Structures are given as C-alpha cells and as structure tokens.
Amino acid sequence: MTESNKPQVRFITVDSEDAGQRIDNFLLKTLKGVPKSMIYKLLRKGEIRVNKKRCKPEYKLVNEDILRIAPIRVSENTNTVSTQLNVVANLEKQILFEDDRLIVINKPSGMAVHGGSGLSFGLIEALRALRPEARMLELVHRLDRDTSGCLVVAKKRSALRNLHEQLRNKKVQKFYHALVKGRWSAKLTKVTESLKKNDLKSGERVVIVDNINGKESETRYKVLQHFQGATLVRAFPVTGRTHQIRVHCQCKGHPIASDAKYGHPDFDADMKAKGLKRLFLHAASIEFTHPLTEQRLKIEAPLEPSLEKLLKQLKQEQ
Structure with a gap:
C-alpha cells in the first residue's frame, strides 16, 4: 500500500446539521x-474520541464537537459497484435537479431504491458511488422497483426532516402516468378502496382490497388519452400505501400494462408483442417546497424512449 493510500487520522467538526444525533448513527453514515x-x-x-475524550455509542453530538477518528483499514469490497459502473454512469444523466440540499433523479425501471432482499446494489448505493464526497445521502420516499420516475434524495438531515414533515402533512404532490387496460371512464376520478398487505407462503407480498380490515386509501385519476384497448391515465395518490395505484387500477378492471403481480395476461401479452418490456407506471412529476429557499418546486421526469415509442404505436381514440 502506498503512503497516499494508507488510512489517515481523520478530524471532523460537527456542524448544526449533525448536532443532536447519536454518534453511532452519525459514524455509520460517515464511515461508509x-x-x-x-x-x-x-x-x-x-x-x-470527541473533544479528546472517550464517549459511548449513545452520546448525542453537539455543534462544534471535534471528532478524532483513528486510521481505519477496511477491506474494500468494490465488486458490487465496479460491476455496475455503467449503471452508475447512466444515473448521472438521470439527475433532474441538484443543489446542496437534495437531488431529484429520474429512477430507471427495474432498479431497486436500495440494496436488500437479495439485492446488493440499489439506487442509493449507486448515488453514493457517484457522489463519494457527500456526507449523507438518504431517500426521502420510495418507488417500487419496476416504477420509474421522480425520486427525491436528501443531502442534509435538515432537508430530510423538512421533506418528511411535508409528506406527513400532504404538502408533497406526486403525479404518475400509467397505461391501463380498456377504456377508463372520464367519470371515474377517484378510487377509495381500503387496502391490506398479504404475505403469501412463498414470502411474496401482495396487496388486496379489504374494505373491512384494510387501511383507508385514495387515488385520484384523470384520463390523458384513450387508445384502442387501453387508456393513459394520470394518477395522484392522496395516501401512500404499498402498490396503491396498481391495486386501485386492478380493482376497477383496468390493470396496468405489464404488471407482474396485478396485471391481465392477455393485455400484457398484447403490450409485450408491441415491445413493452416493463411495468408502464411512471412518476411523472413531484411538487414540494424547497427546504431552504421555501420556493415551491415542480420537477418533471420525461418518459423513457421505449414508453414513448409504445404510445406512438397505439391507435388513439376520442
């Protein structure tokens, strides 16, 4: 190991962003x-050590604390990142907005938001590889693995807290575009069936409509375009239940194209023959108040070319 690669003593001065959190949690995020x-x-x-003194894991950091971290040698397992370098490089092109508080990215379909459940690598790990200098990168909300579109990542704890509060107070508006089976009636503007998570014996999770034991759910819909045998709708989830838009579409007889869990086999086969290789559900835009400037931001994510191409193939109807 060369001198320049040898682990060095590190000194970190705590700022107001990190004050108040436990040192073990801070170190888990800082010492990746x-x-x-x-x-x-x-x-x-x-x-x-903190201010030259020993401390316990539950110690809460104070503004201006000085941390001294002895040289740490970690056997770096870079395989998961190096095998995904093309994915990481592609993500740079998908960034829709970035400043010192947050990143909004157009998440690709098929990419989990984070590693886990058999996946060693997800979008947040890729972003950390892309922004190694970032002290913190945390998901503000989630998208299903097969859903593409707007995803917000916080770069500071204050931004994360602020945006979580906006989500709780329903100050964040997320609009999705979905291609569904059949002709969706323009009069069907709201679906309010309650939803319940079901874990199957196989370990797979499915969500079902259960108006007795399920959680209250609401999705608002608007028809964007009727096609022969299909409709492009805009969905606005008022609540944020697992698979909410997908199940609400299915329960009204209009499952989303290429939905492996809730889809319709004949419709999916037809869409596959036309070149659709993924779930046609896309987080088209997100609107929220910027945590620092307090300006209202609306960020839009374009459909990927394969989805645009599919829509052009479909025959439009009035």
Whole structure:
C-alpha cells in the first residue's frame, strides 16, 4: 500500500446539521463500508474520541464537537459497484435537479431504491458511488422497483426532516402516468378502496382490497388519452400505501400494462408483442417546497424512449 493510500487520522467538526444525533448513527453514515460491530469496537477502545475524550455509542453530538477518528483499514469490497459502473454512469444523466440540499433523479425501471432482499446494489448505493464526497445521502420516499420516475434524495438531515414533515402533512404532490387496460371512464376520478398487505407462503407480498380490515386509501385519476384497448391515465395518490395505484387500477378492471403481480395476461401479452418490456407506471412529476429557499418546486421526469415509442404505436381514440 502506498503512503497516499494508507488510512489517515481523520478530524471532523460537527456542524448544526449533525448536532443532536447519536454518534453511532452519525459514524455509520460517515464511515461508509465500516461494519457496525467495528464502529462499536472503535468507540469502546477509544479509537474514536470527541473533544479528546472517550464517549459511548449513545452520546448525542453537539455543534462544534471535534471528532478524532483513528486510521481505519477496511477491506474494500468494490465488486458490487465496479460491476455496475455503467449503471452508475447512466444515473448521472438521470439527475433532474441538484443543489446542496437534495437531488431529484429520474429512477430507471427495474432498479431497486436500495440494496436488500437479495439485492446488493440499489439506487442509493449507486448515488453514493457517484457522489463519494457527500456526507449523507438518504431517500426521502420510495418507488417500487419496476416504477420509474421522480425520486427525491436528501443531502442534509435538515432537508430530510423538512421533506418528511411535508409528506406527513400532504404538502408533497406526486403525479404518475400509467397505461391501463380498456377504456377508463372520464367519470371515474377517484378510487377509495381500503387496502391490506398479504404475505403469501412463498414470502411474496401482495396487496388486496379489504374494505373491512384494510387501511383507508385514495387515488385520484384523470384520463390523458384513450387508445384502442387501453387508456393513459394520470394518477395522484392522496395516501401512500404499498402498490396503491396498481391495486386501485386492478380493482376497477383496468390493470396496468405489464404488471407482474396485478396485471391481465392477455393485455400484457398484447403490450409485450408491441415491445413493452416493463411495468408502464411512471412518476411523472413531484411538487414540494424547497427546504431552504421555501420556493415551491415542480420537477418533471420525461418518459423513457421505449414508453414513448409504445404510445406512438397505439391507435388513439376520442
């Protein structure tokens, strides 16, 4: 190992963004790739100190605290990132908005928002590889793996807290575009069936309509274009239940094209023959108040070319 690659002592001065959080949580985010067990061991042995003193994992950081972190050598497992370098590079082109508080990205279909459930690599890991200098990158909300479109990632804890509060208070507006089976009636503007999660024996999770035991749910719809055998709709989820838009479309007899869980086999086969290789559900826009400037932002994500191409193939109807 060359001198320049040797682990060095690190000093970090805590700012108001990080004040108030436990040191173990702060270190887990700051020392990327360092196992949790090692962080506790380093704290226990005094290898990590605050203002030259030892501290316990539950210590809450104070503004202007100075952390001294002894040299840490981690066996870097870069395989998961290196095998996905093309994915990481492509993500740079998908960034719709970025400043020192947040990133809004047009998430590709087929990419999980984070690793887990058998996946070692997700969008948040890719973004961290793309922005190694970022002290913090955390998802503000989620999108299903097969759904594309607007996804917000916070770069500061204050932005994350602010946006979570906006989500709780329903100050964030998310609009989706979906291609559904059949002719959706312009009069059907609201679906309010309650939804319940069901875990199957296989471990797969499906969501069903259950107006007795399910959670209250509401999605508002607007017809954008009728096609022969299909309709392009805009969906606005008032609540944020798992698979909400997909199940609300299905329960009204209009499942979304190429939905592996809730789709219609004949409709899906027809769309596949026309070149559709993914779920036709896209988070087309998101609107929220910027955490710092307090300006209202509306960010739009264009449909990927394959979806645009499919729509051009379909025969429009009035």
